[in-house]
Amino acid sequence: MPPRFKELYKHVPSAREVRQRRLLQDAQLRRLHREQAFMGKRVRYRTTPQESETETEYEFTQTDTEKLAEGLESADHEQRMEALGTLSSKLEQPSEELRRFIVDGRCMELLTAVISGTDSDETMQSLWCVTNVAANESSQVAGRALDTAPYVVPLLTSSNVEIRNQAAWALGNMAAEGDGARNQLQANGALDALVHLADCETDPEVQQTAWFAVSNMARTPSAYFDSLFDKMQLPQLVARQAKALAEDNTGCLAELAWVSAYLTAAGSTDKIDQFLEAGAADAFLKRTAAAADVALLIPVIRTLGNIAAGTDTQTHQLVSKPGFLDLVARCIGASTGSRAVEKEALWVLSNVTAGSKEDVDAVMGHAHMVESLVRIVETQTFDIKKEAAFSLLNIALVGERVGDLPNKRLVSEFVDFVRSQDEQLVRLGVQFIAVLFAQLPGRQGPDLLCGVAGGIDALENLVAVTDSDETRSAASALIDSYYGDDADAE
Numbered sequence: 001m002p003p004r005f006k007e008l009y010k011h012v013p014s015a016r017e018v019r020q021r022r023l024l025q026d027a028q029l030r031r032l033h034r035e036q037a038f039m040g041k042r043v044r045y046r047t048t049p050q051e052s053e054t055e056t057e058y059e060f061t062q063t064d065t066e067k068l069a070e071g072l073e074s075a076d077h078e079q080r081m082e083a084l085g086t087l088s089s090k091l092e093q094p095s096e097e098l099r100r101f102i103v104d105g106r107c108m109e110l111l112t113a114v115i116s117g118t119d120s121d122e123t124m125q126s127l128w129c130v131t132n133v134a135a136n137e138s139s140q141v142a143g144r145a146l147d148t149a150p151y152v153v154p155l156l157t158s159s160n161v162e163i164r165n166q167a168a169w170a171l172g173n174m175a176a177e178g179d180g181a182r183n184q185l186q187a188n189g190a191l192d193a194l195v196h197l198a199d200c201e202t203d204p205e206v207q208q209t210a211w212f213a214v215s216n217m218a219r220t221p222s223a224y225f226d227s228l229f230d231k232m233q234l235p236q237l238v239a240r241q242a243k244a245l246a247e248d249n250t251g252c253l254a255e256l257a258w259v260s261a262y263l264t265a266a267g268s269t270d271k272i273d274q275f276l277e278a279g280a281a282d283a284f285l286k287r288t289a290a291a292a293d294v295a296l297l298i299p300v301i302r303t304l305g306n307i308a309a310g311t312d313t314q315t316h317q318l319v320s321k322p323g324f325l326d327l328v329a330r331c332i333g334a335s336t337g338s339r340a341v342e343k344e345a346l347w348v349l350s351n352v353t354a355g356s357k358e359d360v361d362a363v364m365g366h367a368h369m370v371e372s373l374v375r376i377v378e379t380q381t382f383d384i385k386k387e388a389a390f391s392l393l394n395i396a397l398v399g400e401r402v403g404d405l406p407n408k409r410l411v412s413e414f415v416d417f418v419r420s421q422d423e424q425l426v427r428l429g430v431q432f433i434a435v436l437f438a439q440l441p442g443r444q445g446p447d448l449l450c451g452v453a454g455g456i457d458a459l460e461n462l463v464a465v466t467d468s469d470e471t472r473s474a475a476s477a478l479i480d481s482y483y484g485d486d487a488d489a490e
Helices: 004-008 015-038 062-072 077-090 096-103 107-115 120-134 139-157 161-175 179-187 190-200 204-217 225-232 234-246 250-266 269-277 280-287 294-308 312-319 324-332 339-353 357-364 369-379 382-397 407-419 423-439 444-450 455-465 469-489
Strands: none
Touching: 062 077, 062 096, 062 107, 077 107, 077 120, 096 107, 096 139, 107 120, 107 139, 120 139, 120 161, 139 161, 139 179, 139 190, 161 179, 161 190, 161 204, 179 190, 179 204, 190 204, 190 225, 204 250, 225 234, 225 250, 234 250, 234 280, 250 269, 250 280, 250 294, 269 280, 269 294, 269 312, 280 294, 294 312, 294 324, 294 339, 312 324, 312 339, 312 357, 324 339, 324 369, 339 357, 339 369, 339 382, 357 369, 357 382, 369 382, 369 407, 382 407, 382 423, 407 423, 407 444, 407 455, 423 444, 423 455, 423 469, 444 455, 444 469, 455 469
């Protein structure tokens, strides 16, 4: 047994451990920023094909809203329909007065009265209005749509297919408003009703809309999350994917992918294990093997990224699946033409390369993967470059494969990172140069930096201008190593 007094001494981390810890901190920060964007509001507007731009931007006055209110509570069907038509069109770009009518006036009260009526045309038109109220960017406006939820949920069982579709659409937009809205909808029975509609509906458009609403109900951990996870019955998720594919309903398949993306984002390690064991990831890989539809690829890639951000075991299971690396390579290889897909795929790859050396070796062994990363670092804008740079640094540090990278091409790009104003990019640049110095034999690392015009000057300038003590210390150490070795040689 080792002597206990050794435990009193603080472990001094090596330079490698410090770099890996910094990479982990950066990855956690990037995940937080990604999740904030990922969990952003995803709504669908219903638009009217009518007015000119001038009419759309027409500023409502109090007189106009009073006239609307009169029309909505009129005893005459035609007047009610005219008022509903006017309101639905103006809600696409509501004026300040119209917003006040929704938030502080009688708008939602009057719409609720129409929704709970017996005329299907009026019900449909009022649902249209509620859908666009719920889609409003203002939480104050959108939140008022929840007043109608107890009356909208029962319409999911309407015999009218258009009403079922619009009711699901309205509830889906309401669910995007936040945790409080989702909890209220759950209390109103929306989740059970939506899952039932999605599973039993025969109309493909209604089915897609129902899964859209379920996906918004699945956002972030909630009081009913475990219940939702169980309701999805993961083995049936694979069957649902197969059914959507057989019916050529790629829209429905994309919404199922969004459901999976939110479930895996909020799920525990145990739940992600269940997702993998059910074969849901395999099914998505099979369904998207040659897909070019960006609307489908984004949620699928996000689902895979959530799994790759799990434990090393889960990441390795994913890497080992047929088609996984092929899909990632295709998405970063510019074949999709979508920056969003490319960025999501790079996030997946950065998590894979942060895992085990075995997974890094698998990435390195895949044709064109590294070349695509280098191309991105050389040609893309800084936000995309940064994502690719994390994978390259992971390959060098975690995989200990820096000698297998085209470092002559890369070093100038990472020096440009050092010169940038972005603190994260600066750290990436310094860390990569440090790995070159530490892992390449002899003077190869310093010689690579020497071959870049102004390379050492970039480090010296960084020492003078950075506010980060850690970055200053790392850059100073590199400068000392660069000149110290020269001095020893002389």
